[in-house]
Amino acid sequence: MKVVYTPAHLQHDPHVEFETSTTHSPWEHIGRAEAIRETLEADSRFEFMAPTEWGTAPIEAVHNPGLVRFLSEGWSLYAAQNPGVREVVPDVFYRAALRDKMSEGREPTAIAGRVGYWCFETTTPLTEGTYVAARGAVDTALTTTQLVLDGASSAYGLCRPPGHHATSDLYGGYCFFNNAAIAAHHIATTTGTKVTILDVDYHHGNGTQQIFYDRDDVQYVSLHGDPARAYPYSVGFADETGTGRGLGSNINYPMPLRADDDAYTAALSDACEKIASFGASTLIVSLGLDTYITDPISDLAVTTDGMRRCGEIVRQLAMPTVVLQEGGYDVNALGANVQSWLVGLGA
Numbered sequence: 001m002k003v004v005y006t007p008a009h010l011q012h013d014p015h016v017e018f019e020t021s022t023t024h025s026p027w028e029h030i031g032r033a034e035a036i037r038e039t040l041e042a043d044s045r046f047e048f049m050a051p052t053e054w055g056t057a058p059i060e061a062v063h064n065p066g067l068v069r070f071l072s073e074g075w076s077l078y079a080a081q082n083p084g085v086r087e088v089v090p091d092v093f094y095r096a097a098l099r100d101k102m103s104e105g106r107e108p109t110a111i112a113g114r115v116g117y118w119c120f121e122t123t124t125p126l127t128e129g130t131y132v133a134a135r136g137a138v139d140t141a142l143t144t145t146q147l148v149l150d151g152a153s154s155a156y157g158l159c160r161p162p163g164h165h166a167t168s169d170l171y172g173g174y175c176f177f178n179n180a181a182i183a184a185h186h187i188a189t190t191t192g193t194k195v196t197i198l199d200v201d202y203h204h205g206n207g208t209q210q211i212f213y214d215r216d217d218v219q220y221v222s223l224h225g226d227p228a229r230a231y232p233y234s235v236g237f238a239d240e241t242g243t244g245r246g247l248g249s250n251i252n253y254p255m256p257l258r259a260d261d262d263a264y265t266a267a268l269s270d271a272c273e274k275i276a277s278f279g280a281s282t283l284i285v286s287l288g289l290d291t292y293i294t295d296p297i298s299d300l301a302v303t304t305d306g307m308r309r310c311g312e313i314v315r316q317l318a319m320p321t322v323v324l325q326e327g328g329y330d331v332n333a334l335g336a337n338v339q340s341w342l343v344g345l346g347a
């Protein structure tokens with residue numbers, strides 16, 4: 001199996017995360033992708049290649065161009081006013097209710113206001129090299145997609161930073177650009193065929209759901225910790241099924257606490273029946289390994305062997321499959337879990 005990887009991700013190197021009302025070392029850090037790279041490089045079933053450059057047009061087809069502009073210049077503008085800053089995090093969030101009964105708001109001009117206009121939470125620091133890394137992750141996703149469009153049965157993009165929490169207008173949840181959504185939109189618009197995104201990250205991919213919520217050409221299917229207890233808390237419920245033309249194309253499986261291999265694979269098998277009946281040409285998997293039993297920020301109980309079983313279930317769909325890396329925070333097990341999932345898929 002081809003693996004697309006770029007060291008550009010090393011440029012997104014936060015040292016601090018503001019979460020659970022404290023600061024700590026970031027859960028999402030460069031060591032995650034490097035652990036996956038080292039494991040797969042040592043396995044002859046995987047063949048590495050670098051991404052090609054795709055520019056900003058595929059990104060701006062999914063995201064507000066204002067978000068792209070902000071991410072490209074935001075850190076530099078903030079640092080110019082705050083010498084010595086390393087991680088940029090909002091102090092003030094733009095909330096629509098601030099302007100209740102007034103005209104619709106617009107992007108602030110002050111850089112401190114712009115950060116909170118484009119970002120929805122505090123765990124996602126913008127650093128000097130974040131934009132370069134985020135562009136590299138999109139290039140990785142699109143290059144992986146091209147391999148599958150060119151005939152590969154499957155390919156894996158080692159995307160970092162991840163993408164599925166980024167909405168059309170907002171970054172957050174360790175995500176800047178929605179790599180899987182950009183890939184899905186690219187396939188749907190360049191081939192005229194339907195696409196399914198299967199999101200198996202522990203956290204609901206609120207960004208991906210939002211981007212495609214009113215569309216019938218991209219199906220979004222997610223298994224995730226129930227938002228009644230899990231980030232992002234406000235999106236990901238079972239009764240969110242799409243709107244307008246997209247009604248029925250959004251399917252959520254909120255999972256109970258400590259769901260194990262058997263419970264998880266049963267839900268995944270059910271999800272795959274719905275994927276098969278949608279009739280997409282291509283499957284994109286948002287592969288998070290934070291469903292793992294000892295993941296430090298999650299509460300399911302899938303094992304490394306369970307990851308293999310998940311890959312095998314998806315393989316039975318016999319669809320051309322683009323696998324893109326999302327979360328997974330037990331770094332000691334992360335490489336083995338990715339490997340196990342991809343071997344199940346047929347690497």
Ligand SMILES: [Zn+2]
Nearest residue numbers: 201202203327
């Ligand atoms: Zn996650």
